[in-house]
Amino acid sequence: MTADGTRKELKSTGYEIFIGILSILSIVNIAMMYIADDPNIDTVIHAMNWLLSMIFLGDFVYRLSTAPSRAGYFFKQFGWADLLASLPFPQAKILRLFRLVRVFRILRDNGVKRIGRTLIKDRAGSALLTLLLMGILVLEFGSLGILHLEQHSDGATITSASDALWYVVVTISTVGYGDRFPVTNDGRLVGVLIIVIGVGIFGTFTGYLANLFLAPKKASETDTSSATTDTRAKLVQLKDLVAQQQAAIEEIELLLQSDS
Numbered sequence: 001m002t003a004d005g006t007r008k009e010l011k012s013t014g015y016e017i018f019i020g021i022l023s024i025l026s027i028v029n030i031a032m033m034y035i036a037d038d039p040n041i042d043t044v045i046h047a048m049n050w051l052l053s054m055i056f057l058g059d060f061v062y063r064l065s066t067a068p069s070r071a072g073y074f075f076k077q078f079g080w081a082d083l084l085a086s087l088p089f090p091q092a093k094i095l096r097l098f099r100l101v102r103v104f105r106i107l108r109d110n111g112v113k114r115i116g117r118t119l120i121k122d123r124a125g126s127a128l129l130t131l132l133l134m135g136i137l138v139l140e141f142g143s144l145g146i147l148h149l150e151q152h153s154d155g156a157t158i159t160s161a162s163d164a165l166w167y168v169v170v171t172i173s174t175v176g177y178g179d180r181f182p183v184t185n186d187g188r189l190v191g192v193l194i195i196v197i198g199v200g201i202f203g204t205f206t207g208y209l210a211n212l213f214l215a216p217k218k219a220s221e222t223d224t225s226s227a228t229t230d231t232r233a234k235l236v237q238l239k240d241l242v243a244q245q246q247a248a249i250e251e252i253e254l255l256l257q258s259d260s
Contacts, residue, residue, distance in 0.1 A: 013118040014126040020103035043161035048140045056086035142168040149187040172198035
């Protein structure tokens, strides 16, 4: 594939990195499913794989709908592998390696400097994707961690996969119903980390939404760009008028010279 073709395939640098990291996470989950012998851990991993499958299915639809050639994407760029890999079936998850290889190839072909410039330029979008990634990582590994620390403790209220997932969701969202809570010191330490990360995620997300809907700076930039375009158009018109006047003056001089 040419460099132009690779850049057309690139949706956005931050987005490609986001999908790449989720692809790595999904492959790690496949390995953990065969290593872990705890049914509660298997339940957490299965729940996360369903979430990742929904994200990968949305990614497939997004790439298919925005591809310059839908047939080219589906057959030549392994879109069929993206579709099969997005299905929540264990036999199809190994196809996520195709997604990971494609993401690495796209990022490699665009170069480190180009990637860095793009991430800096699109700081808001990169920050949003980073928050989503942090939320997914905290949901999975926070659930696994709190479950490992709490499920066999005396007086534990977090004893199953659903308890752990519920606790992390209500904690990271800063709701905190209080029906599930850690009773060990290590579990409380993990809970504190989840709370801090949750406050940071939702605080930053709120700021992003405020900037997205209000965006006074972007509006002023648009107005400035429009004013600059109008000024240039007026300058072109003035140059045309000056040229016409100069031509008229030259014709008058020629007429006066002929009469004399």
